[in-house]
Amino acid sequence: MRFIGDNTLTLSDFCEILFKGSELSVSENALERVAKSFTFLQNFSTDKIIYGINTGLGPMAQYHISDEDKISLQYNAILSHSAGTGE
Numbered sequence: 001m002r003f004i005g006d007n008t009l010t011l012s013d014f015c016e017i018l019f020k021g022s023e024l025s026v027s028e029n030a031l032e033r034v035a036k037s038f039t040f041l042q043n044f045s046t047d048k049i050i051y052g053i054n055t056g057l058g059p060m061a062q063y064h065i066s067d068e069d070k071i072s073l074q075y076n077a078i079l080s081h082s083a084g085t086g087e
Helices: 012-020 026-044 058-062 067-081
Strands: 001-002 024-026
Touching: 001 012
Parallel strands: 001 024
Antiparallel strands: none
């Protein structure tokens, strides 16, 4: 099993994952760092305008994103950048 977050994945790691079916998982350490970053941004962005966090992206940056739609914005940004990578 290969873990994301503790070490840099090598070309050999990618080959194992893509062609030999090696499993991939996110390390507990990485999950903790993501949670810490999320909490920081959640607190820091209160009453502030932060590009791509509570505004649209690119030409849509002038538009404020409601609190209810922030998660959807992030999810859609990931989806838009993963086009052409398979299912």
